[in-house]
Amino acid sequence: MPLAPHEVPDAPPVNVEVVLLRHGPSEGFAYRRLITALGRGVSPDRAARGLALLGEHDEMHVVHSTSWRATREDGITLTYLVHPDPTPDQPGVPLPEPYEIASSPRPGHPSPPDLEIGHVVAHAVRHLAFLESTDPAVAVHISAWPDLAHALRSLPHTTAGEVQHT
Template structure:
């Protein structure tokens, strides 16, 4: 899975920086797909605004943009958002399948040394599946995208400690 970076320095000079990562989800070809885009937060912009622009949501767009996680990476913080539906869906976007959880395995050091992008996307999908079941406003309004939400619903929604290593509710 590839991420499209805009103004991000992978060389490690990001110490103290914040990078916004936006995962745009679609149901192209009957499978869940994700475009992942990223940009460094700068110029006093609000992270929500950066994520909205990254995925292509305009002033008249309807959908959901939700912050799903954060992680420390390359000396800075990555704040991840998920967007449904992808306003610019592409059949070439990466396929997203439910898969195993990714963790450090150490209760006192919860952050893994490295988190694969596919694990971040799966986490975002589990987060959205949980939100859909726990927020009655979202359950009633899927923004006209039942195919996308049907695929997201396949992800096991549960809070930490209730999932097995395979991503299935324990």
């Protein structure tokens, strides 16, 4: 039943999640994750930059929205990738499998039941690899990080919709 114009439902809670990515030739990929509730009147981009402690005019970092997902609490989480991690001295979490793709076994229920943060970060890394090959500004940024560029180019060149299941 459609809502009457005066019956606007409450918007679901929205969180902004930032994955601060780092890569080293011997360590591989690692990340830090920060998350905050999106404040009323604050753009998600601004919230992501604020979480990463980036100034308004900072052009030394890639900041890119990589995905969104429904939460178990009926909210929405918007994920941003930031590279490089602005505070690399903070402890990071290793990402051993950046090609691991989560999927749902039920076509009418798109959210994978076993989705973990590692899946989200792996998706963000694959998204960055895609951008490195399609977005000139991102490609210029990545070119300053040769080990990262090599690692991104080593990832399988398929999107989630092209994955072949065996």
